[in-house]
Structure formats: structure tokens, C-alpha cells
Amino acid sequence: MYDDREILLMKTRLREAGLRPTNQRLALSSILYSQGNRHITAERLHIEAQEQGIRVSLATVYNTLHQFTSADLLREVVVDSSRSYFDTNMGPHHHFFIENKGELVDIDGDDVEIRGLPSAPDGHVIKGIDVIVRLVAPKT
Amino acid sequence: MYDDREILLMKTRLREAGLRPTNQRLALSSILYSQGNRHITAERLHIEAQEQGIRVSLATVYNTLHQFTSADLLREVVVDSSRSYFDTNMGPHHHFFIENKGELVDIDGDDVEIRGLPSAPDGHVIKGIDVIVRLVAPKT
């Protein structure tokens, strides 16, 4: 949970992004940003909010995730065709995706070097490079 | 369109995969494999089939795409959370994804080298490594 100082910080970040610091947005940011980097789906964020006694609708969770993504407070990671993951780590990095758990793990971007990529076709702008290492966890 | 020799070849490949070489499957393979490597969605494959006067239901297109994927005749590429792309190129390679066109372009895997990836967590098996270079095409 956020302490008072963090609430103020987040209020400022939201205002700077042109978003009103509503209770729902502050509560969701608390879940997102007060436990280190996270990879979370809309459904899971909704559940965690409920567990903390926060009343938010799933529609608002989706709205918030997209608004945060537009505001560069969050990024969307496409690894699974059936659900969207949102990542609070905005630095350059890549991912392990553990397919049988639906779990993402960060790979620090500073460690990784990609060589030999052809340049983008004429006029095209590179928006980003995603490296996804797909894993299967042991049966236990 | 397939010629007779190619039809026989595909019949064999299907049988080897434990799939009966039905008209629908042969027609869809013709669209998939007789024009070089392709990246295609279920919807587009369905449309192209109709255009060639082949009667196939969308459900059968989906079934076929998944059966071909299980049989290693096709691979699924996850780049867009709202639709699935299927890739006929089974060799090692990566992709440009042109976001404003929904279009995939192959990057030969032999040219690309990735250094510095940490090893997978204990016991985890690497199923594959995907590199996706996200592009935006010029407005023109």
C-alpha cells in the first residue's frame, strides 16, 4: 500500500499525464507500483483491487490500464493471444514467458545485445524490439 | 494453385501427420504453401478460399490452422493481442511487424545473433526465442 508521500507523487504523475487523480486510479496505481516491477492482467488487477476492499469495475480497470499505457506509465506486452499483460517496468528490457504458468519474468535490457538485424524497410520507423524467450516450467 | 505433383506431396504430408487429405485441407494448403512463405490470419485465409470458389467454413479454417500448427506444418506468431497470425515459414527466423498495416515480414534467423541472454531459470526448458521488431510504416 502507498504511504502519503507516494500518494502525492502519484497524484502529480497523473496530473502531468492529464488524468485526474481519482480514488480508483490511485488505488490501482498503488497495486501496480508499490511492489516493484509487475506484470499483470486486467482480470488479476481487478481481483487484487477487490481483495483490498477497493470498489472498481472491470471496465474502469481496462480504461485505467489503457490510459496509463498512453501516458507511458505502463507498457503492454504481447505474449499470449488470449490475454493482455501490462508491465510496470518502463526501462529497456525483455522477457521470459513461462507458458504453462502464464508468467512473465524480466530480462535486463542492458545485458542483451542483438546483432545482425537488417535495417527497417525504407521510411519505416522502429517503435521497439521485443525479445521473448518462451519457457516451459518443470512439472514439479 | 497447386499442380498435381504438389497435391500428391501435400496428401502425403497430411497423412504423415495423421490428417486425412480432405478437399478443404488440400485447398487451404494450396493457398498457404504455393506462394512462398506467408503470414496469414484465419479471416484472411477464409476470404482467399472463398475468392477461389472453395467452400470452407470459418470453423474449419480455424480447425485446420490449429491442426497444421500441431503437425508442425505451420507456426503461430503472437504479435497482436486481437488476432492470431500463422506463419508458413518453419525455419528459424524472426519478424518485423508493421503495426499500422497488420503485416509481418520475415527476418532470416541466420543473420541474427542474440548475446547476453541469461540462462533459463532452473528446470525450465526453452521452447523458442521470438524477436519482434515493431515498425510503423510511413503515411504516404
Place this chain on the structure above:
DNA sequence: ATAGCTGCAAATGCTTTGCAAGGCC
């Protein structure tokens, strides 16, 4: 006051499924 938010429920879009009829070996 008023522009922006929220929640609800309905709608959407892609994908999957159940099942009866048809096709392949």
C-alpha cells in the same frame, strides 16, 4: 458549474464447441 470519471449492462470481435450430416479408407 462542468468537463471528466465511473459503473453497469449490453455489445463486439475473435475464437471455440456441440452436434448432425457427409466424406474418406
Place this chain on the structure above:
DNA sequence: GGCCTTGCAAAGCATTTGCAGCTAT
């Protein structure tokens, strides 16, 4: 003949949207 396939329509699921009521400034 018997099992595999197909097509249709219905169902499923994650996500989006419309809109009336509420809230921050």
C-alpha cells in the same frame, strides 16, 4: 461400415462501448 471431418449455429471469453449518474477542480 466406422471413424474422421465439416458446417452451422450457438456459446465463450476477453475487451470495448454507451450512457446515466457521480466527482474533482
